[in-house]
Amino acid sequence: MKHLLLVLCWFPLSASCVAQQASARFGALQWTFHATGKIFSSPVLCGNLVLVGSEDDTLYALDAATGIPRWTFRPGGPIDGTPAVVGGTAFFNSYDGNLYAVDASSGRLTWKFRTRGEKRVGAMGLWTMKPATRYMEDPFDFFESSAVVDSSAGLLYFGSGDGNLYALGVSDGSLRWRFQTGGIVHTTPALSGHSVYFGSWDRNLYALDARTGRQKWKFMTGADTTFHLLEGIQASPLVYGRDVFFGARDGNFYCLDTTTGRLVWKYDAAHSWILSTAAASDHIIYTGTSDTYLLLALDSGTGKEKFRVAASGYVYTPPVVNGQTVYFGDFTGLLLAADLRTGRIIDRFETPLRKRHGAALLHDGKLDFAFMTKGMNPADYSTTLAGMKSLYTLGPVLCKPAIAKGVIYFCSADGTVYAVRLNVASNGR
Numbered sequence: 001m002k003h004l005l006l007v008l009c010w011f012p013l014s015a016s017c018v019a020q021q022a023s024a025r026f027g028a029l030q031w032t033f034h035a036t037g038k039i040f041s042s043p044v045l046c047g048n049l050v051l052v053g054s055e056d057d058t059l060y061a062l063d064a065a066t067g068i069p070r071w072t073f074r075p076g077g078p079i080d081g082t083p084a085v086v087g088g089t090a091f092f093n094s095y096d097g098n099l100y101a102v103d104a105s106s107g108r109l110t111w112k113f114r115t116r117g118e119k120r121v122g123a124m125g126l127w128t129m130k131p132a133t134r135y136m137e138d139p140f141d142f143f144e145s146s147a148v149v150d151s152s153a154g155l156l157y158f159g160s161g162d163g164n165l166y167a168l169g170v171s172d173g174s175l176r177w178r179f180q181t182g183g184i185v186h187t188t189p190a191l192s193g194h195s196v197y198f199g200s201w202d203r204n205l206y207a208l209d210a211r212t213g214r215q216k217w218k219f220m221t222g223a224d225t226t227f228h229l230l231e232g233i234q235a236s237p238l239v240y241g242r243d244v245f246f247g248a249r250d251g252n253f254y255c256l257d258t259t260t261g262r263l264v265w266k267y268d269a270a271h272s273w274i275l276s277t278a279a280a281s282d283h284i285i286y287t288g289t290s291d292t293y294l295l296l297a298l299d300s301g302t303g304k305e306k307f308r309v310a311a312s313g314y315v316y317t318p319p320v321v322n323g324q325t326v327y328f329g330d331f332t333g334l335l336l337a338a339d340l341r342t343g344r345i346i347d348r349f350e351t352p353l354r355k356r357h358g359a360a361l362l363h364d365g366k367l368d369f370a371f372m373t374k375g376m377n378p379a380d381y382s383t384t385l386a387g388m389k390s391l392y393t394l395g396p397v398l399c400k401p402a403i404a405k406g407v408i409y410f411c412s413a414d415g416t417v418y419a420v421r422l423n424v425a426s427n428g429r
Contacts, residue, residue: 023323023324023325023337023339023340023346023424024322024323024324024325024337024422024423024424025337025346025347025422025423025424026335026337026347026348026349026408026420026421026422026423027420027421027422027423028420028421029418029419029420029421030065030067030407030419030420030421031066031067031418031419032067032416032417032418032419033060033062033067033069033416033417034415034416034417035052035054035056035058035060035415035416035417036054036056036415037054037055037056037057037058037078037415038054038055038392038413038414038415039052039053039054039055039399039411039412039413039414039415039416039417040055040080040142040143040398040399040413041053041054041079041080041081041082041083041092041399041411042082042318042399042400042401042402042411043399043401043402043409043410043411043417044082044083044084044085044090044402045064045402045404045409046061046085046090046104047104047105048063048064048065049061049062049063049064049070049104049105050062050063050064050067050402050409050417050419051083051085051090051104052083052411052417053078053079053080053081053082053083053092053094054078054079054415055078055079055080055415056078056415057074057075057076057077057078057079057094058072058073058074058079059072059073059074059075059079059083059090059092059100059102059107060072060417061104061107062417064404064407064409064419067417067419071106071107072107073100073102073107073109075094075096075098075100076094076096076098077094077095077096077097077118078094078095079092079093079094079095079144080093080095080142080143080144081093081143081144081145081146081147081158081188082146082188082399082400083146083147084146084147084148084149084156085104086149086151086170087151087170088103088104088105089101089102089103089104089110089170090102090103090104091147091149091156091158092146092147093118093144093145093146093147093158093160094118094144095118095144096118097114097115097116097117097118097160097162098112098113098114098115099112099113099115099147099156099158099166099168099173100112101170101173111172111173112173113166113168113173113175115160115161115162115164115166116160116162116164117160117161117162118144118160118161118162119161119162119184120137120138120141120161120184121137121138121141121183121184121186121201121232122135122136122137122138122141123135123136123138123228124136126138126228126381127227127228127229128226128227128379129379129380129381129384130377130379130380130381131381134381136381139384139385139388140234140273140275141184141186141234142275142316142398143186143234143398144161144186145158145159145160145185145186145187145188145189145198146158146188147188148188148189148190148191148196149170150191150210151170153210153211154169154170154171155167155168155169155170155176155210155211156168156169156170157189157191157196157198157210158188158189159185159186159187159188159189159198159200160184160185161184161185161186162184163180163181163182163183163184163185163200163202164178164179164180164181164185165178165179165181165185165189165196165198165206165208165213166178167196167210167213176213177212177213178213179206179208179213179215181200181202181204181206182200182202182204183200183201183202183203183232184200184201185198185199185200185201186201186234187199187200187233187234187235187236187237188236188277189236189237190236190237190238190239190244191210191239192239192244192258193210194209194210194211195207195208195209195210195216195258196208196209196210197237197239197244197258198236198237199233199234199235199236199237199246199248200232200233201232201233201234202232203220203221203222203223203231203232203233203248203250204218204219204220204221204233205218205219205221205233205237205244205246205254205256205261206218207244207258207261216261217260217261218261219254219256219261219263221233221248221249221250221252221254222248222250222251222252223250224250229249230249230250230251230271230273231248231249231250232248232249233246233248233249234248234249234273234275235247235248235274235275235276235277235278235287236277236318237277238277238278238279238280238285239258240280240285240300241300242257242258242259243255243256243257243258243264243300244256244257244258245278245280245285245287245300246274246278247269247273247274247275247276247278247287248273248274249273249274249275251268251269251270251271251272251273251274252266252267252268252269252274253266253267253269253274253278253285253287253296253298253303254266254267255285255300255303264303265302265303266303267296267298267303267305269289269292269296270289270292271291272289272290272291272292272294273289273290273291274287274288274289274290275288275290275316276288276315276316276317276318276319276328277318277400278318278319279318279319279320279321279326280300280321281321281326281340283299283300283301284297284298284299284300284306284340285297285298285299285300286298286319286321286326286328287319288311288314288315288316288317288318288319288328289315290314290315290316291314293310293311293312293313293314293315293330293366293367294308294309294310294311294315295308295309295311295315295319295326295328295336295338296308297309297326297340297343306343307342307343308343309328309336309338309343309344309345311328311330311332311334311336312330312332312334312362312365312366312367313330313331313332313334313366313367313391313396314330314331314367314396315328315329315330315331316329316331316398317329317330317397317398317399317400317401318400319400320400320401320402320403321340322403323424324339324340324341325337325338325339325340325346326338326340327401327403327408327410329396329397329398329399329401329410330367330396330397331367331391331394331396331397331398332354332358332362332365332366332367332394332396333350333351333353333354333358333394333395333396333397333412334348334349334350334351334354334397335348335349335351335397335401335408335410336348336349349418349420351394351395351397351412351414351416352395353393353394353395353412353414354394354395357393357394358394361390361391361393361394362394367391369387372387372390372391373386373387373390392413392414393414395412395413395414395416396412396413396414397410397411397412397413398411398413399411403422406421406422407419407420407421407422408420408422
């Protein structure tokens with residue numbers, strides 16, 4: 001979220017007083033792979049392969065042990081969504097407007113489906129920036145919708161920049177139904193029972209019948225009629241128990257009843273966007289915030305804050321819980337490991353670009369948009385673009401990490417894929 005329009009708030013780290021628990025820390029770097037474009041896609045493990053998409057118009061299949069490419073597939077545009085691998089087939093979206101199905105072992109095309117077109121969110125004079133006559137893409141619209149597969153029904157679901165949620169036949173890509181919303185759909189749908197849940201930039205979270213596409217209910221989040229900055233749903237929903245959880249750009253995190261769409265509770269994130277998909281473990285919901293630079297741990301039943309972990313920049317990474325550790329990244333090029341029992345950061349991995357450029361770009365080690373763009377007019381769109389260009393030189397971590405066999409795989413937005421060994425150690429050491 002733009003610091004130029006919102007007040008930056010900082011909060012102290014709180015922790016519960018519990019016994020020390022064994023948690024995983026970062027060990028040796030196993031390998032890195034460098035794509036030629038930005039990476040917003042999250043890595044997906046498929047046997048001995050790591051699949052990840054890039055803005056260099058390529059889906060990469062990397063050897064999980066070495067990082068060496070085993071095959072590549074090139075659609076006609078960037079891949080900013082995360083592949084879904086089911087039954088030996090990888091399904092992924094591209095900015096060329098197609099959903100692809102490829103053989104996960106070879107990269108051979110199985111089928112593709114053409115949508116009505118993909119695009120990023122934008123507006124004339126976005127957020128009242130100058131010049132008002134220029135069309136401006138939202139520089140924080142990072143992710144495409146990823147596919148979700150219901151194997152029992154033989155259906156695949158994904159959202160599109162054309163405003164639709166699509167349901168396709170898994171075997172042949174045939175259109176079964178589509179549902180039109182009033183905005184771009186870049187959220188990844190969540191399945192539960194016979195319902196599919198997803199959010200749209202039209203501010204609504206929708207619940208549809210997964211077999212027919214019939215709307216069951218919708219829930220509208222907040223509006224910002226002046227700047228259109230604090231509105232829209234970019235975070236993908238999480239179904240946990242009988243509730244669906246999601247954050248919105250209106251600065252709230254919501255818990256709704258899956259059956260009725262009734263609001264159970266909401267958490268006020270102090271005007272900070274929530275763009276990351278939440279994670280759940282032991283009745284605690286974990287999600288990241290934008291301008292307040294936090295990972296939040298919330299009670300799933302009440303929304304009461306259990307603890308918060310302070311990062312150094314925007315937290316857009318979907319957190320991953322593994323054992324007694326939660327992993328998440330931030331926009332300054334850090335991957336952080338926090339202990340679930342105490343809420344304390346126990347280790348951090350710093351990207352090489354952050355080590356190289358952090359001293360010059362960060363203010364006391366933290367992201368400060370005004371500091372990076374000092375001397376520039378904060379009302380100009382060119383200032384925002386310049387600030388984002390500087391941020392990308394830090395190697396921001398926006399992807400959801402994947403963990404297997406004691407190794408954590410993750411990506412930085414500069415186009416690097418990392419494989420890092422995890423070591424188990426006591427917090428008290």
